[in-house]
Amino acid sequence: MLMNARRFTLLFVFASMLAACGSSPSVKYYTLSPEAAAGGSNPNLALKIGPVEFPRSLARSQIVTRASSTQLNVDEFNIWSAPLENQFLQVLGDNIGTATGSNKIVVYPNEATFPVDYQVLVDVLQFDGDKGSSVTLRARWAITKADGSAVDSGLYAQSQASGGSSYDALVAAHSALVAALGQQLVTHINKLQPSP
Numbered sequence: 784m785l786m787n788a789r790r791f792t793l794l795f796v797f798a799s800m801l802a803a804c805g806s807s808p809s810v811k812y813y814t815l816s817p818e819a820a821a822g823g824s825n826p827n828l829a830l831k832i833g834p835v836e837f838p839r840s841l842a843r844s845q846i847v848t849r850a851s852s853t854q855l856n857v858d859e860f861n862i863w864s865a866p867l868e869n870q871f872l873q874v875l876g877d878n879i880g881t882a883t884g885s886n887k888i889v890v891y892p893n894e895a896t897f898p899v900d901y902q903v904l905v906d907v908l909q910f911d912g913d914k915g916s917s918v919t920l921r922a923r924w925a926i927t928k929a930d931g932s933a934v935d936s937g938l939y940a941q942s943q944a945s946g947g948s949s950y951d952a953l954v955a956a957h958s959a960l961v962a963a964l965g966q967q968l969v970t971h972i973n974k975l976q977p978s979p
Contacts, residue, residue: 810859810860810862812863814865814954815958822881825884827885829901830899833904833905834904838908841907845862845863846863848912849913855911871905883969899929901927901928903925904924904926905923907921907922908921908923910922912945919940919942919943920941921940923936943959
């Protein structure tokens, strides 16, 4: 009788563990998306975008949110579909290409098959936020000539309201900030162009 009770208890525990495993949340994958509106007509402008440096705390597949000024949350079930730094550069390049009207945009680590007028380097200091609140992007940037000499540099620091408490809203705010950074860079690149 005692053995049967033990077997029943073990079976119950095992069944409970299986039920708990079966109720795990499903993993969801997210991607940044380009948002720039067409605005320029400079098809001959040739740019290389990147490389970009990211904080090590963001160099992971999980989406990171900020709990406080000193605490980050790493979500195991809401994942970037590709490394965040790769998505960041690809979307930044798409936005800059759309805003300038140029098809001569190459994104690091790809090599250009054409002479490059300028290269854009970015050092991301912060790119996180809180669901239901906002996302902050702080980044140092530099624009260099093909020979590596800097011709302009600056700091971008903005926050974007997420407009909702979902991860979709959070990621949309991330994308909006990359678009705004791209617009700032386009403004500075345009100032470097010779007057017609």
